[in-house]
Amino acid sequence: MEQLRQATASMANVGIRRMIVMAGERAWSSQQVHALTRQLPGDWLWVGAAPELPLHCATSAMRTLLGREFLHAVFDARDGLDAEALAALAGTLKAGSWLVVLAPSWDDWLMQPDCDSNRWSEQSEAIPTPHFIAHLQHCIRADSECVRWLQHQPLSIPVFTPRPLWHAASGAPFDEQAAILDALLEMPAGVAVVTAPRGRGKSALAGMLLRQIAGKGLVTAPGKAATDVLAGHAGEHFNFVAPDALLANTDAYQADWLIVDEAAAIPAPQLRRLISHFPRVLLTTTVQGYEGTGRGFVLKFCASLETLTRYTLSTPIRWAVNDPLEKLIDAILLFDEPDISTAASGTVSLQTIERSNELQPSAQLQQMYRLLSGAHYRTTPLDWRRMLDAPGQHFIAAISKEETLGATWLVEEGGLDENLSQAVWAGFRRPRGNLVAQSLAAHGGSPLAATLKGLRVSRIAVHPLRQRQQIGQQMIAYVKTQAQFAADYLSVSFGFTDELWRFWESCGFVLVRVGSHREASSGCYAAMALLPLTERGKALTRHEQQRLKRDIHWLQPWIDHPLPVISCEEATLNSDDWLELAGFAFGHRPLEACLGSLNRLLLACDLPLNALRGRVQQRLSVDVLCQQWRISGRKALLAVMRQEAQKALEKCDEQQSIALKNRLLQLQFFH
Ligand SMILES: CC(=O)SCCNC(=O)CCNC(=O)[C@H](O)C(C)(C)COP(=O)(O)OP(=O)(O)OC[C@H]1O[C@@H](n2cnc3c(N)ncnc32)[C@H](O)[C@@H]1OP(=O)(O)O
Ligand SMILES: Nc1ncnc2c1ncn2[C@@H]1O[C@H](COP(=O)(O)OP(=O)(O)OP(=O)(O)O)[C@@H](O)[C@H]1O
Structure with a gap:
């Protein structure tokens, strides 16, 4: 302990933080933490689900502490490791702090289910995450400044190289x-x-x-x-x-x-x-x-x-340059900067990258992640964990002279059973995962859409200096030739911009859906496109494309960006419309997924249907309509609109309406 106290004092003087990994049984590590907190004064923030110290925060709430500062913290990773929370916690620690990471026994860690996987693996149970843990253990072992404290072994503090004295920021600009x-x-x-x-x-x-x-x-x-x-x-x-x-x-x-x-x-x-x-x-x-x-x-x-x-800006404000904790977190989460100001020239070769060959992530997989995080703003450490250990992920790399210049990350989707797919279509169910497969059912016109097998392009990126050289297109063409994937279609969900659409279109994708409001964070409309691979995939794509063409006339006014869809306007209700309208009237389908059919219903029906006409034909806001018709809020308004749709369907064809209602209500039981 005396050694630890001395190391702590010198860390404060030289302006750095370090990590202690404490691996062992729960009772043992809890005991050591309490001993540490008694010996070393500090805030001792506990981050984890079951707090054992007075000052604590759940991993999921760690973001709310960004910008705050603490002296010493414990990160409980004995049941699971939330990588973003770990990085965020490291960012809040003052110079002179220890970040104590509690882990399961070192040798059991690899195969122990990690409850963080519930956030990203799309499995019903937590799964072991051997690839990430192997990588983490490798980084820890390779780091001469990290203290590894294993149960049944004596604590030994390494001899650290001396560093220059450090002075804290005063508040005046650096x-x-x-x-x-x-x-x-x-x-x-x-x-x-x-x-x-x-x-x-x-x-x-x-x-x-x-x-x-x-x-x-x-x-x-x-x-x-x-x-x-x-x-x-x-x-x-x-x-x-x-x-x-x-x-x-x-x-x-x-x-x-x-x-x-x-x-x-x-x-x-x-x-x-x-x-x-x-x-x-x-x-x-x-x-x-x-x-x-x-x-x-x-x-x-x-x-x-x-x-x-x-x-x-390069100088850290709240700790010294070359801070050991920052360096270790950078290594674990691949935050370290690759130089992307140059790129290998020449033709690229395409390869499927397998994860299973070895426990530690291959250099290629690491390069792919770095490329994705450099080129693709949405890439976060959660993706690194998902890439390493979630089931159903596939990777294609475009390589030239051993340098990864292009990365495509694919995720298996779909294959839901028929009842579940229909329940998703009706809005009764929304199980985890299967982003596009479910969205095709929930927002599209095919109740069985989610039964097909899809392969979603989760991320794709090409080295910024090698873009517009057909590398992206080649990677997609390569996926199509790989029989092992056995999917009905390739899919992609992306923030719609004309540039990006041109890319997907040039790869052969067909636009099948565009959301009706801009995402607040990006200012873009979410779009979905498909590239069919089998006959079933072709039928689905054709059906969804046709639906979009039929509806675009009604959708476009909601979307203030011209969409590349040629309208084939039809004002009469067809059997697809009836089904969809039943999904809205008797099920839980969202209004936005039925705009075309609702517009056609309103044209076909002479009832007043005030709420529906106000929202769908005049596009009045929810607030205005609630005020106008004295409705208590969004939910109540939706209920009124569903009732109006029921009335309209009954008026148009009572028998068909009853038959569809019964069909819909049956779907409800597949909860
Ligand atoms: C699910 C998702 O990941 S969506 C996000 C996609 N990824 C990103 O936005 C990351 C940053 N961008 C990139 O990494 C790349 O630009 C990619 C992956 C989008 C495209 O890869 P590239 O190799 O540059 O595209 P590629 O050269 O194959 O383009 C083929 C065709 O698509 C079209 N295209 C591609 N990029 C553009 C663009 N920026 N503007 C207009 N058209 C474009 C062109 O028609 C092009 O053919 P041309 O160059 O002969 O005119
Ligand atoms: N000149 C300064 N003197 C004292 N404190 C400073 C100074 N500049 C920044 N800080 C503090 O240092 C911390 C980090 O600064 P800031 O959040 O601006 O960094 P950043 O580069 O934007 O980081 P991030 O990428 O995490 O947002 C903040 O708590 C900020 O108030």
Whole structure:
């Protein structure tokens, strides 16, 4: 213990944090934690499900503590390891802290079910995650600054190399921040981007800028919750507008500066539109981290802007350079930066990458993850865990001279039984997983859609310097030739932009669905496309494509982005419509999934149907309708609209309506 106390004191002096991994039986590690907390004064935050210390936080709530600071913490990974929470916790620890990670017995860890897998494996029970744990154990063993404390073995603290003394931040801008601030305050017009790893003071810098500019500043970001630091440094000069609100009405917001925090999480076309409306823009983006990253963004998007000034921040604010805890977390979660300013030239070869060959993730799989996280803003550590250990995942790599230049990640979906698929279609059931397969049933026109087997392209990325060289297209073409996948169709769900659609279309995908509202975080409409592989897949794709063509006339007014769908407008109700309308009237299908058929029903029926006509034909908002017809809220309004649809169906054809009602009600029992 004395050794630990001394190590702790010197960590504070040199401004660093370290990890202790305590692996053993539960009672043993709990006992050691209590001994530690008695010996080393500190906040001792406990992160985990069953707290054993007074100050505690659930892993799922760890995000709410971002921006807070603690001295020493315990991360309970004995039942499961939430990688994002671990990284977030590491980010809250002050210089001089230990992060004590509690683990099962070192040798049992590999094969013990990990309850974190419930979040990402789409299985009914927690599964063991041997590939991730093998990788984690390898990183821990290879790290000379991490203390491994195993039950039944003496605690030995390594001899650490001496480091220079460190001085904590005073609150005044760091030199790097001050230099950028000066330059920005002088900037007559244009766009500036600040990139940095986590915790280098980007958001603080943006806040300081808002405080010092003469005119008005606006802030936008994919999530308001993540703007606390910025708000703190900006004080009363903080004005936030969500990206979707800003995009919906840019003219309503005038400002001298627009600040876009975590800009890489906003798709390029939307960002371009935002930028064009303001004389001065500051974009900040993390080039490493757990909320998705922005390296590809920096290379591609920033290169496409004519007048752009780039700045970077490299000095950590709250701990010293080369902090051992940060380094270890970077190694475990592959946050470390690959150099993507160059790429191998020459033709690529395509390979299916198997996970099962060895326990430790292959170098190729690691390269694929790094490429995905660099090029694809949505990639997070949860994806790293899913890639390594979730069942039904497949990977294609495009490789040139041993360098991975393209990555495609596929997920098996569908194959639900008929009753379940129909219950999903009617809106009665929504089991976990099967994103596109279920959505095809729930939002599309085929009750049996989820019985087909699909292979969803979960992620695809090409090295930013090798894009537009047909590598993406080749990877998709290669998937089609691989008989082992045995799927009825390939599918993809993506935030609709014209550029991305052109890519999927060029690969042979057919657009089958576009959501009716923009996603708040990206400002895009969610879209789904299919590429059929079998006869069943072709029939489904044709059916869904036809449905979209028939409905586009009614859908387009809800979507303020022209869609590449040729309308084949038909005003009469057909048998598909009847089925769908029954799903709405007697089941739980959402209104948005029935817009075409509801419009046709309203044309065919002369009843007043006030709520339905108001919502579907006049597109009045839920609030306006509730007020107008004295309805208590969204749920009650939906119930009224379902009743109106029932009346309309009965009026059009009572017998058919009764038959369909009975059919629907039977589906309810497959709960
Ligand atoms: C499920 C998801 O992952 S959706 C998100 C997709 N991934 C990303 O957005 C990550 C960043 N982007 C990328 O990594 C790549 O640009 C990809 C994967 C989208 C495309 O890969 P690439 O190898 O660049 O595409 P590829 O060269 O095969 O393009 C084929 C055709 O698609 C179309 N296309 C591809 N990208 C674009 C674009 N940015 N703008 C317009 N058309 C495009 C073109 O018709 C192109 O043919 P052409 O170059 O002869 O005109
Ligand atoms: N000059 C400074 N003096 C004191 N504290 C600072 C300074 N700059 C930033 N900080 C603090 O350091 C912490 C990290 O800063 P900030 O959140 O701005 O970094 P960031 O690069 O935006 O990180 P992230 O990517 O995690 O959002 C915050 O608590 C912030 O208030």
